[in-house]
Amino acid sequence: MHNRRNFLKLSAGAAIGGMAAALPSTSLAKECQAIKWDESHDVIIVGSGFAGLSAALNTKRQGIKSVLVLEKMQVIGGNSAINGGWLAIPKNPIQLAQGIEDDSPEELVKDQIISGRGMQNETALRQIANRALDAYELCIGTGVKFRDGFNIQVGGHNKARAIRTQHGSGGDITTKLYEAGVREGVEYRLQHYIEDFIMDGQEIVGVKVRKNYRFPDITTGSTIYIRANKAVILANGGFARNMKLREMVDPSLDPTLDCTNALGATGEVTLTAMAHGALPVHMNLIQTGHxxxxxxxxxxxxxxxxxxxxxxxxxxxxxxxxxxxxxxxxxxxxxxxxxxxxxxxxxxxxxxxxxxxxxxxxxxxxxxxxxxxxxxxxxxxxxxxxxxxxxxxxxxxxxxxxxxxxxxxxxxxxxxxxxxxxxxxxxxxxxxxxPKVHYCMGGLKTDLAARVIDGRSMSPIKKLYAIGEVTGGIHGEARLSSTSCLECLAMGIVVSETIKSDAQA
Known part of the structure; x- marks a missing residue:
């Protein structure tokens, strides 16, 4: 649908492909002609991995009418669809059936504190661990199948608490979350690339999008403007495939190392958020999979x-x-x-x-x-x-x-x-x-409710949220195996609750 003209400014994210976008400075801002909104949605979610799919479904279940997921690639799922399908869940039914009754969310956090080496956000890890069974129930409720009787102790964990999907792939989860979202009215669009955020001061009001984009050619497709009435959720993952950015933030990382990530894990949306003032943390902490x-x-x-x-x-x-x-x-x-x-x-x-x-x-x-x-x-x-x-x-x-x-x-x-x-x-x-380059511990700083923090004011950017690997400062120096899926699914639940609360404030 077309909304009224809105006279706003487009800022530095328009230069999204350049490394200048890594510098969050309003001095890069430039004026653009009046924006005519091509359509409007209550919530726009960027990215269709575990985090984006969980956020979409749970936001819809909070009573939000119009939820739109934008994915820049040609398939749903991102890195999540190709990961190993591991999920750390203290007190999961298989664990209890094995007679392991002395595990708890707090035990998981203890392990993560050790692996974080003093740089982790203990409160955030505890929040995620306390929502682990909610994340598990989300999977079960949408039809995800886990391997019968399979619950093992994986690296860095002191208890056997890692379950695995039936086919050993994260696609078992992304497929079911997507199908549930379709049934419940979430709209998904492929090949939609975020060119810039549209801001009104310290509030995001929409996104400039290149539809029919064909990765990696930024000249393909055409531009549209989509208004976000209540929220924009960034769930675009990490930047492990962005070799230039990797080299800048961690020159010590062996550039010859292969990468486990999907080709689209290049972090442009993260850079755009930074260009609009979003505070980055731990960008140099890039993990390899051993x-x-x-x-x-x-x-x-x-x-x-x-x-x-x-x-x-x-x-x-x-x-x-x-x-x-x-x-x-x-x-x-x-x-x-x-x-x-x-x-x-x-x-x-x-x-x-x-x-x-x-x-x-x-x-x-x-x-x-x-x-x-x-x-x-x-x-x-x-x-x-x-x-x-x-x-x-x-x-x-x-x-x-x-x-x-x-x-x-x-x-x-x-x-x-x-x-x-x-x-x-x-x-x-x-x-x-x-080893292969696997996961970015660094990204955008958020509060516990998933609100993105502006580095200039140290307060939330209104209506802008981020969850999953695009966020930073949670795991510290190293992330434990099987905890990324947990974080993404759990924070998809948390952010849906935050958006409902913020919209009512």
């Missing part, structure tokens, strides 16, 4: 395969045939240990992870990995040594020592928890590992 494989591109299957390898197997350096880390530590600890494995010319000396084949030969994670040739079935330690040029005698000594630690249920070398470790006898499943 389960990456150099033998496949992108996210791949290695994450799934190593959910066996980290628990039942061992990681070995090809340089000396020795173990070199606690395989069940958090992502940052493991990634740093893995990347120390280098040849004299500083090129990667990809370590290997091995576990027994027979027990897992019919497991879909193993079947897929062997099929796709990112793992190998090898019958003996001599075969492993020969294939990967590992000192055979030292490899045998290390595995013999490891087996002793398994039997003793104690790891004096790295203090790994050995409750799931198995004696390695062969034949073996063997894969190579090398």
């Amino acid at each position: 389960w990456g494989s150099p033998d496949e591109g992108g996210f791949g299957w290695s994450n799934a395969l190593l959910s066996i390898g980290w628990h039942q197997g061992a990681a070995i350096s090809v340089l000396n045939g020795k173990r070199f880390m606690d395989e069940r530590a958090d992502r940052k600890t493991c990634s740093e240990a893995i990347m120390k494995n280098r040849y004299p010319d500083n090129s990667p000396a990809y370590p290997v992870v091995l576990f027994n084949y027979e027990k897992y030969k019919d497991d879909d994670r193993v079947v897929r990995a062997l099929r796709d040739k990112m793992a190998w079935k090898l019958d003996s330690l001599d075969e492993i040594a020969s294939k990967f040029n590992i000192p055979a005698a030292e490899l045998k000594r290390s595995i013999n020592e490891y087996n002793g630690h398994v039997n003793a249920r104690k790891d004096p070398l790295f203090n790994r928890k050995m409750d799931t470790a198995e004696v390695l006898t062969g034949p073996f499943v063997v894969s190579r590992i090398w």
